[in-house]
Amino acid sequence: MPDFDLVILGAGPAGTAAAMQARTLGLSVALVDKALFPRQKLCGGLVTGRCAAHLADIFGMQITTDLFETRRNFEFYLKDQSLGNLQDVPPLHLTIRWDFDHHLLKQALAAGAADFTGHRIEAFDFKENTIDLAKGEPLTYRLLIAADGVQSPTAKALFGKPFSQDTIGFALEVEGPSQAPTEATPIRIDFAAADWGYGWSFPKKSSTTIGLGGLHAQNPDMKLHLATYLDKLGTGKTAKVKGHFLPFGAPRPIPGKGNVLLAGDAAGLVDPITGEGIGYAIHSGALAAEAAKIALDQGGTHRALPLYTSATKPIRRSIAQARLLRPLIFSARLQPFFARTFATSTTLKRDYMHLLSGEMEYPALLRRTVLRLPRAALRYLSAAASGN
Ligand SMILES: Cc1cc2nc3c(=O)[nH]c(=O)nc-3n(C[C@H](O)[C@H](O)[C@H](O)COP(=O)(O)OP(=O)(O)OC[C@H]3O[C@@H](n4cnc5c(N)ncnc54)[C@H](O)[C@@H]3O)c2cc1C
Known part of the structure; x- marks a missing residue:
């Protein structure tokens, strides 16, 4: 029998959320990270309302002043x-990842995940469902959740490279x-x-x-x-x-291969306009654990990846819609129109805030932005023509 139902690689937000949800569902879990925590993670530490909702759902965590400053x-x-x-x-919340990630890890370990932090992955054997660590015995699993970040060694081992240079x-x-x-x-x-x-x-x-x-x-x-x-x-x-x-708008269409599920940055799940990734990491980690539980209960690990692919479809759809909107905001040609619309429309600015709070989704925002743009473009052109 394998050592663990799940080996989870990476103890950032995606990995700890996967571990937390898996323990809630009664699976045995090894949580592996090369770092000892607390560890540095380069990040703005902006936690949106959408992310706060996932923290509450999965970790039972509230926004408290010891970890967050609200703006x-x-x-x-x-x-x-x-x-x-x-x-x-x-409200939006600012945190320091050094403390935030450490807190999430402590919760996952308290929930019963076996602690393999401070262990770097040396090699994968996807056929034998085994990973070798730099020190200690190999770990065997029924399913592997790879939450090992944007440079994911797992995605590299599975697909040859962790991401494309064109879209990163x-x-x-x-x-x-x-x-x-x-x-x-x-x-x-x-x-x-x-x-x-x-x-x-x-x-x-x-x-x-x-x-x-x-x-x-x-x-x-x-x-x-x-x-x-x-x-x-x-x-x-x-x-x-x-x-x-x-990652900036090119998530993996199938987030994994065989018995391996990729979550968070390893699956490319970051908003390509706002750069928000913590919320998607937590959400996808939990969804990976849920797919694993269903597949293991049904006796077929091969079922996990299709279930997980389907569960994460709304996240990829949202990222695809953000990509449609992105040229309006970022391309040099359209940016003056967007800027003028944005500057003059409090409603549009509020819409963007509601996107971050999770009260609005991209299709509505895209529609509302585009509806405003032609008027702004006309105003812009007529002002330019009259020399104002
Ligand atoms: C400069 C910057 C600013 C950002 N600002 C924001 C922001 O304000 N708000 C927001 O929501 N998102 C932000 N993001 C995105 C956010 O940081 C990521 O989306 C998020 O950290 C993804 O979480 P994760 O758990 O998938 O990966 P990570 O947090 O990267 O965790 C991956 C873990 O895997 C471990 N690991 C890697 N390789 C190995 C190995 N070989 N063996 C064992 N363990 C390994 C690492 O040590 C790490 O702990 C920012 C990103 C950057 C670069």
Whole structure:
């Protein structure tokens, strides 16, 4: 008999959510991560309302002040132009991944997952359902959930490479001095700070997380963009610049192979407009555990991948719809129309906030944006023609 029903690789949000849900469903779980926790993870740490709902569902977790700072104010810019600000939007929460991920891991371990953190994967044997770790005995499983991040060694072993260079995103981030934020201090978003991407400044108590990200292929000079952005924000001395890939709109159509299910970044599940990935990671991790439970109960591990593929379809559909909207927001040609519409429409700005809070989905947002665009385009053209 295998050692475990499930071996879960990666103890970030996707892996810990998979472990938590699997334990709730009564499966035996080994949770493996090369890192010892707490560990560094490059991330803005913005937790949306959508993500908060998954945290409550899967971890029974509330938004508490020990892990989160809540903000309700936003300001938007395009290059040097202010596109306006919004107050009293649905709450968004800022966290530090060092603490957040450690907290999730502790919950998964308390729920009974066997702790294999501090263990790097050395080799996979997908035929024998076994993985070799750098130290200790090999682990055998009935199903493997790979939540091992954007550079997923599992996806590389299964498919030859973890992602495509054409579609991958890349982001740079620094921690700047904290501006001692109050609840009224806004979160700042700068469209066009990077090409096909944006910049952000997230004010936290201990530091201000400043970053920018976009399509990697469109940004050969990301470091220069960051230097310009930091100058614009008048940021003082910052910690070291760090970079990381992030999936940006090209999820795997079949998230796995054989007895292996890919979750979170390993499956490419990040919103290609907002860059939000934590919520999708938690959701997909839990869905992978649920598919595993049904398949194992029905006595056929081969059933897990089709069940999981079908359960995650709405996430991929949402990402596909975001990709349709993306050129309106990020392409140099359409951006002036979008900026003008966005600057003049409080409703549209609020719609974007409702998307983040989980109260609106992309089809509605796409429709509402497009409906506004032709009018904005006409206004823009007529102003240009009259020299205003
Ligand atoms: C700069 C930046 C800013 C971001 N900001 C936000 C944000 O504000 N809000 C948001 O929602 N999303 C944000 N994201 C996206 C978000 O960070 C990811 O989508 C999220 O972390 C995915 O979770 P995950 O569990 O799939 O992977 P990860 O959190 O990357 O976890 C993967 C785990 O696998 C482990 N692992 C990897 N290889 C091995 C191996 N060989 N052996 C054992 N273990 C291994 C790693 O140690 C890691 O702990 C940002 C991303 C970047 C790059």
